[in-house]
Amino acid sequence: MNLVGMPEAMIASSEQSLTPERERREKLELNKLQKRLRREVGQAIADFSMIEAGDKVMCCLSGGKDSYAMLDILLNLQKSAPVSFELIAVNLDQKQPGFPEEVLPEYLSSMGIEYHIIEKDTYSIVKEKVPEGKTTCGLCSRLRRGILYNFAEEHGVTKIALGHHRDDLLETLFLNMFYGGKLKTMPPVLHSDDGRNTVIRPLSYSREKDIARYAALREFPIIPCNLCGSQENLQRQVIKDMFQSWDKQHPGRLETMFRAICNVEPSHLADTSLYDFREGKRLGGKRQAVNTAEPEASADFGRLDVLNI
Numbered sequence: 001m002n003l004v005g006m007p008e009a010m011i012a013s014s015e016q017s018l019t020p021e022r023e024r025r026e027k028l029e030l031n032k033l034q035k036r037l038r039r040e041v042g043q044a045i046a047d048f049s050m051i052e053a054g055d056k057v058m059c060c061l062s063g064g065k066d067s068y069a070m071l072d073i074l075l076n077l078q079k080s081a082p083v084s085f086e087l088i089a090v091n092l093d094q095k096q097p098g099f100p101e102e103v104l105p106e107y108l109s110s111m112g113i114e115y116h117i118i119e120k121d122t123y124s125i126v127k128e129k130v131p132e133g134k135t136t137c138g139l140c141s142r143l144r145r146g147i148l149y150n151f152a153e154e155h156g157v158t159k160i161a162l163g164h165h166r167d168d169l170l171e172t173l174f175l176n177m178f179y180g181g182k183l184k185t186m187p188p189v190l191h192s193d194d195g196r197n198t199v200i201r202p203l204s205y206s207r208e209k210d211i212a213r214y215a216a217l218r219e220f221p222i223i224p225c226n227l228c229g230s231q232e233n234l235q236r237q238v239i240k241d242m243f244q245s246w247d248k249q250h251p252g253r254l255e256t257m258f259r260a261i262c263n264v265e266p267s268h269l270a271d272t273s274l275y276d277f278r279e280g281k282r283l284g285g286k287r288q289a290v291n292t293a294e295p296e297a298s299a300d301f302g303r304l305d306v307l308n309i
C-alpha cells in the first residue's frame with residue numbers, strides 16, 4: 001500500500017492505461033499543430049511570393065528547433081505544392097567545441113533529403129579576433145552568412161530559407177526601435193542589392209511557442225546552441241521576457257503587433273523619404289544599404305536563439 005491507500009499494482013496499471021490516452025492526445029495535438037504551421041507557412045509563401053516554380057531552396061539548419069521545424073514543414077508542403085521546387089539542407093559546422101557532428105547527418109539521411117555539411121572553423125577566428133568578454137555574435141554571424149551565401153551562389157540556389165519566426169521579427173523590431181532608432185525588422189523576403197542572394201523566412205507568420213511544442217512532439221534531435229560559450233544577448237532577453245509577460249497578461253497583443261508591421265501608414269509616421277508631406281503623396285523611401293550582411297539586427301543584437309544564421 002502507498003500513502004493514499006492504493007495498492008502499487010493498481011497504480012502501475014492505471015499509469016499503463018494512461019499512456020495510450022496520452023499518446024492519442026499528443027498525436028491529435030501534433031496533427032493540429034502541423035496543420036496550423038502548414039497553413040501559416042503556405043500563407044507566408046503565397047503572400048510574399050517566397051517560392052516559385054523551379055526554385056532551388058536551401059534550408060539552413062543550425063540544429064535548433066526552428067530550423068528543424070522549417071525544414072519539416074517545407075518538406076511536407078513540397079509534396080502537395082502547386083508548383084515544383086527543389087529543397088536541400090545545409091549546415092555549417094563552425095567547429096565549436098563539443099558540436100555533435102553526427103546528429104544532423106543521421107537525421108537528414110533518415111529524411112532522404114540532399115544535404116551538405118560545410119566545415120569551417122569560424123570558432124577559432126572569432127576567439128582570436130574578439131577580445132575576451134566582448135560579444136562574439138556579430139563577427140560570428142557575419143562569417144557564417146558569408147560562407148552560406150557563397151555556398152548558395154556556387155550551388156545554383158535561388159532561395160536561402162532561414163528559420164526566423166514571428167517572435168524573432170517582433171523582437172528585432174523592438175530592438176531596432178529601442179537601440180537603433182529605426183523602425184525596421186527582418187523582412188519575410190530580402191533581395192540582396194547585388195542580386196546574388198534572396199533570403200526567405202517561411203516561418204514569419206508562426207509563433208515561437210507553437211514551433212517549440214511542435215519540435216518537442218516531433219522529437220527533433222536538437223543541438224544545444226550554447227556550445228560557443230556566448231551568453232544569451234541581454235537586450236534580446238529583456239524583450240523576450242517582456243513579450244512573454246504581455247502574452248500572458250494581454251493575449252492577442254503580439255498578434256496585433258505583427259499585424260501592425262504588415263499594415264504600415266507612411267502618411268502617419270514622420271519619415272520624409274516615405275511621404276511627401278507638402279504634396280500629400282507617398283514616396284519611394286530610402287534606398288537601404290542592404291547587402292548580404294543582413295540581417296544587421298542579428299549581428300548587432302547578438303544571437304537569435306534559433307538559426308544563428
Ligand code: SF4
Nearest residue numbers: 136137140228230303
Ligand atoms: S551564440 Fe551563435 S552567433 Fe553567437 S557566437 Fe555563438 S554560435 Fe556565434
